[in-house]
Amino acid sequence: MSLVALRSALAAVPSHFSSTLTLAYDTACNVLERTVINAMKQGPMPRHVGFVMDGNRRFAQKINVNTGEGHYAGSKQGEKVLKMCMDLGIDVVTVYAFSIENFKRPKEEVDYLMQLFREKFTELCLHNDTVREYGVQIRFLGNLDLLPPDVADAARKAMEMTKNNTRYDFLFFVGPYTCKWRGIGSEGGRGRVLSDTNTHSTIVPHFSRIFNICCPYTARDEITTAMRKIVQGVERDEIKPEQIDDYMIEQHLFTADCPPLDIWVRTSEYRLSDFLLWQSCRNCHVQFVDCYWPEFSLWKFLPALFEYQVNYAELQRNRSRSRSTLATPTLLLTEPTLSDQKLKFEVTENEQCRRRTPSPVPRVA
Amino acid sequence: MSSTALLTHAQALFYILALNVFHIYYALHTATRRTYLALREWYVGPLASCTAPTPDTVRADTERLSKIPRHLAVLVMNEEGGASRCDEELVQDVVKLACYCSAAGIVELTVYEATEQDLTEPNLMIVIGGTPHKYVSLEGFPPWHVRLTEIVNMSGHDRIDYTLFLRSLYRYSKVEQRFGR
Numbered sequence: 001m002s003l004v005a006l007r008s009a010l011a012a013v014p015s016h017f018s019s020t021l022t023l024a025y026d027t028a029c030n031v032l033e034r035t036v037i038n039a040m041k042q043g044p045m046p047r048h049v050g051f052v053m054d055g056n057r058r059f060a061q062k063i064n065v066n067t068g069e070g071h072y073a074g075s076k077q078g079e080k081v082l083k084m085c086m087d088l089g090i091d092v093v094t095v096y097a098f099s100i101e102n103f104k105r106p107k108e109e110v111d112y113l114m115q116l117f118r119e120k121f122t123e124l125c126l127h128n129d130t131v132r133e134y135g136v137q138i139r140f141l142g143n144l145d146l147l148p149p150d151v152a153d154a155a156r157k158a159m160e161m162t163k164n165n166t167r168y169d170f171l172f173f174v175g176p177y178t179c180k181w182r183g184i185g186s187e188g189g190r191g192r193v194l195s196d197t198n199t200h201s202t203i204v205p206h207f208s209r210i211f212n213i214c215c216p217y218t219a220r221d222e223i224t225t226a227m228r229k230i231v232q233g234v235e236r237d238e239i240k241p242e243q244i245d246d247y248m249i250e251q252h253l254f255t256a257d258c259p260p261l262d263i264w265v266r267t268s269e270y271r272l273s274d275f276l277l278w279q280s281c282r283n284c285h286v287q288f289v290d291c292y293w294p295e296f297s298l299w300k301f302l303p304a305l306f307e308y309q310v311n312y313a314e315l316q317r318n319r320s321r322s323r324s325t326l327a328t329p330t331l332l333l334t335e336p337t338l339s340d341q342k343l344k345f346e347v348t349e350n351e352q353c354r355r356r357t358p359s360p361v362p363r364v365a
Numbered sequence: 366m367s368s369t370a371l372l373t374h375a376q377a378l379f380y381i382l383a384l385n386v387f388h389i390y391y392a393l394h395t396a397t398r399r400t401y402l403a404l405r406e407w408y409v410g411p412l413a414s415c416t417a418p419t420p421d422t423v424r425a426d427t428e429r430l431s432k433i434p435r436h437l438a439v440l441v442m443n444e445e446g447g448a449s450r451c452d453e454e455l456v457q458d459v460v461k462l463a464c465y466c467s468a469a470g471i472v473e474l475t476v477y478e479a480t481e482q483d484l485t486e487p488n489l490m491i492v493i494g495g496t497p498h499k500y501v502s503l504e505g506f507p508p509w510h511v512r513l514t515e516i517v518n519m520s521g522h523d524r525i526d527y528t529l530f531l532r533s534l535y536r537y538s539k540v541e542q543r544f545g546r
Binding site for chain 1: 381387388498500503505507513514518542544
């Protein structure tokens with residue numbers, strides 16, 4: 001909050017210097033954030049992070065606006081956090097947008113939220129820069145039939161439009177250096193590694209970035225839906241009862257084809273509240289951040305990342321000991337259907353030419 | 366080597382250096398945190414009226430709290446880097462904790478290492494461990510039951526003593542649950 005106060009103090013300077021000052025301040029903040037993000041990326045990063053976007057109403061009370069504006073600020077913050085995570089190199093981001101319990105809220109608030117969802121779901125797949133730049137797939141986890149039909153339709157359309165989004169890296173070998181060009185395609189491209197000896201290039205499939213929006217969702221509903229699917233599988237003789245174990249249950253959850261959850265983050269409260277209960281109970285760091293969701297930022301997320309990096313080796317060791325946390329990435333099982341005309345090559349400004357042998361992960365005491 | 370390649374190489378080295386500096390700072394912060402917490406407790410003063418509580422003093426300390434959990438769970442985190450824990454000490458602590466709970470009016474106590482068949486949902490969970498850190502690792506505690514459990518992070522403490530117990534209860538009494546509303 002002190003940074004926000006500083007910025008508003010700069011903006012309140014009554015002269016034509018105020019705009020230059022705020023511009024300088026914003027540029028300095030951006031540069032610092034990019035430096036920190038690039039530094040953190042040199043160490044191991046989590047692959048799947050979950051956020052509970054809690055505290056919008058209390059934030060609205062704090063700054064004396066109505067709750068609708070608090071929710072709007074929360075949704076804007078969700079987009080900012082998605083961009084931050086994609087910049088950090090986190091593959092999958094899962095956010096808790098709406099709980100089945102939230103239908104108990106006052107009707108005006110629920111209606112406002114549904115209207116917000118109606119607008120946001122279409123905007124995400126059509127106009128959002130982060131989704132386009134990183135080729136993010138948008139998925140909705142939860143029981144969509146509980147939503148009003150048009151909101152559910154907007155959600156299904158967003159899923160349909162982004163389901164083939166992907167991003168893959170072309171590696172060109174130039175002497176001892178490997179230069180990476182990033183291709184963003186809308187179809188296929190995932191699959192086995194292809195080598196082209198003429199141009200000394202290789203296509204490396206990249207795990208697609210996924211943005212999971214949990215709406216409307218509770219973890220208990222997810223677990224019971226998984227149980228129901230398994231029971232139906234047993235009735236159809238596809239699954240034998242003795243094959244049912246916790247690994248099979250994990251394969252039937254909504255997050256079955258995502259990597260295992262690494263960090264679970266909640267702002268402003270110290271409870272799990274029915275979000276990703278199964279996924280967070282083993283080999284996952286549960287982090288409680290003491291601020292409201294619209295106040296969350298890279299600086300508040302940094303301690304969680306530090307602790308993840310420090311404990312990375314132990315986490316990986318525990319994971320390999322229990323087989324149930326291996327999620328087979330189904331994206332790598334399809335045959336590639338590369339079609340040159342459909343590919344668009346974009347070189348992003350953060351590309352660096354690196355040595356082909358990977359540099360060692362910095363050892364931390 | 367072209368100048369741009371040199372520049373990006375230098376950039377990469379700078380970021381690795383920056384990362385190591387951040388991690389050294391964070392390690393120092395963690396190492397001094399226990400000292401800082403001890404100093405703060407010495408400065409603020411003891412929470413409990415005495416260190417060897419009797420049922421009457423426990424009741425006196427807790428009756429002015431606005432709410433008390435019905436079911437308390439204690440989760441002991443296993444850490445490879447932390448100090449090795451003695452099982453006998455844990456059993457002693459659990460026995461003492463059971464006495465404090467019965468005096469305070471807490472009906473049910475669950476300590477994770479002992480599994481129970483009919484588990485109800487805990488209202489409050491105290492997490493203890495070795496090194497002080499902000500994350501909580503649930504380590505397979507039954508996920509279905511901790512849906513609405515208030516989690517108090519007491520990592521950095523190896524032993525459960527009366528002060529820890531009372532502090533967790535104070536934290537719980539200030540919490541407001543809306544259940545989705």
